[in-house]
Amino acid sequence: MIKAIGFDADDTLWHNETHFQDMQRQLTEIIVGHTGDPDQIDAHLMAVERRNLRKYGYGAKGFALSMIETALELTEQRVSGAEIAHIIAMVQRFLDKDVHLLDGVIETLSWVRGxxxxxxxxxxxxxxxxxxxxxSKLRPFFKEVHVVLEKDPDMYRSIVQREGLDPGQFLMVGNSVRSDILPVLAIGGEAVHIPYEVTWKHEQVEPSPEASHRFATLSSIRDLPAFLEGGLRAPA
Amino acid sequence: MIKAIGFDADDTLWHNETHFQDMQRQLTEIIVGHTGDPDQIDAHLMAVERRNLRKYGYGAKGFALSMIETALELTEQRVSGAEIAHIIAMVQRFLDKDVHLLDGVIETLSWVRGxxxxxxxxxxxxxxxxxxxxxSKLRPFFKEVHVVLEKDPDMYRSIVQREGLDPGQFLMVGNSVRSDILPVLAIGGEAVHIPYEVTWKHEQVEPSPEASHRFATLSSIRDLPAFLEGGLRAPA
Known part of the structure; x- marks a missing residue:
């Protein structure tokens, strides 16, 4: 029986990846005048992000630096100061942005929290x-908030243990199969996948057919209460 | 009686601020050809850092962006791509650097940890x-590690409470009067100040004469065991 529920935040409770893709599109517009090949820009940015991930971690500041590095490298440093300033300004605007909740989040959290x-x-x-x-104003819905560097089985195990629960009593809800689903299944927990409209390339993973049978997929967080009331197993 | 000891890390256990000052010196060398006034560069960087602090937080990625913004603003965006690349490269080198412990850290932690x-x-x-x-390889010396966004009285209180201690049973050791000393005194804890060779400008604070009598100052972490053995009050 489920006794506690974990929620992912970015792209599960509020929109995030769309903003990053929007910044990436603007970066492409900035550089394409120098290089002429949008696909090359996307591929290079992804490689730079991967190269920097261990050093920079996740987040907008590291993304800003990776975009600047991409611009410098693809233009052989001919990118202008004004263009660099444009890149920084769009990241600053992102950090200043309001948070937009996904549809149904408040209603669902109100139901689940009770x-x-x-x-x-x-x-x-x-x-x-x-x-x-x-x-987001969502803090009151949560008993605890964990901002972690990586979502791996050990991290989930330590949270579950700290709550004095068995892994099978814990259910995780999130949009990323790689981060929210597979590591929770790995420790014997339950998981519900709610895909977001887009998935960050570094998070894309295809679960094995066996793993796919071990978690449910809902099309909206609105469906979570009915799912929890109806028992845990999704139709295979 | 003291039952637990907290240690700050940067500039208490290992060198940090000297690396940032070194990067700042290199930034000045880069921009001074455009602007001609090193003091103006320092002052502008400090203002940009302060402006960005709430958005970027502490750390090298935010510092990198603040240096780039400073370079763009002071040169009216005439800073070259090569110069921006130079700024990013020096931050990457900093992130790749080995950690250098301060003198006496291993010996002192070994003694205290027992x-x-x-x-x-x-x-x-x-x-x-x-x-x-x-x-640093220092992880085994610590029961727990807390990386926090701000060192304020609430944060210290929550750590002390989680350990089931009274604030008066907790002693904090660090180089920053603003972050390691005053907020700990504010909750009724004890504190030992070990000044570092340089203090980050944003951390500089002059304690009131009354506060100065409420904590001890040691010139080296090597002196901590003798201080702990001799009782807590430093000579006024």
Whole structure:
């Protein structure tokens, strides 16, 4: 029986990846005048992000630096100061942006919170995630908030243990199969996948057919209460 | 009686601010050809850092962006791509650097750890602080590690409470009067100030004469065991 529910934040409770894709589109517009090949820009940015991930971690500041590095490298440093300033300005605007909740989030959290202790478990830059949470006004729904560097089985196990639960009593809800679903299944927990409209390339993963049978997929967080009331197993 | 000891990390256990001052010096060398006034560069960088602090938090990625913004603003965007690349490269080198412990840290932690549970309490960017801790090899000395966004009385109170201690049973050791000393005194804890060779400008604060009598100042972490053995009050 489920006794606690974890929620991912970015692209599960509020829109995030769309903003990053929007910044990436603007970067392409800036550089394409120098290089002429949009696909090359996307591929290079992705490679730079991957190269920097261990050093920069997740978040907008690291993304800003990776975009600037991409611009410098693809233009052989001919990108102008005004263009660099444009890149920084769009990241600053992103950090200043309001947080937009996904449809049905408030209603669902209100319902769930009355029945289960809820945990927010989000990967990313601590200050950015805390700031988004503050803007979202969702803090009161959660017993605890964990901003973690990586969502791996050990991290989930430590949260479950700290609550004195068995892994099978914990259910995680999120949009990323790689971060929210597979590591929770790995420790014997339950998971509900709610895909977002877009998935960050670094998070894309195809679950094995066996794993796919071990978690449910809902099309909206609005369906979570009915799912929890109807028992846990999704139709295979 | 003291039952637990907290240690700051940057400039208390390992060198940090000197690296930032070194980067700032290199930034000045880069821009001074455009503007001609080194003092103006320092003052502008400090203003940009302050402006960005709430958005970027502490750490090298935010510092990199603030340096780039400073370069763009002071040169009216005439700073070259090569010069921007130089700024990013020096931050990357900083992130790749080994961690250099201050003199006496290993010996002191070995002594203290055998007598008190030790906590590492550090402000900053989570991934950067965790990476420095890993490089330092000091993790085994600490019962717990807290990377926090701000060192204020509430944060210290929550750590002390979680350990089931009274504030008067907790002693904090650090180089920053603003972050490591005053907020701990404010909750009724004890504190030992060990000044570092340089203090980050944003951390500079002059304690009131009354506050100065409420904490001890040691010239080196090597003196901590003798201080702990001799009782807590420093000669006024």
């Amino acid at each position: 029945r289960y202790p809820c945990f927010l478990i989000t990967k990313g830059d601590e200050i950015e995630q805390r700031e988004k949470l503050a803007k | 007598r008190y549970p030790c906590f590492l309490i550090t402000k900053g960017d989570e991934i950067e602080q965790r990476e420095k801790l890993a490089k």
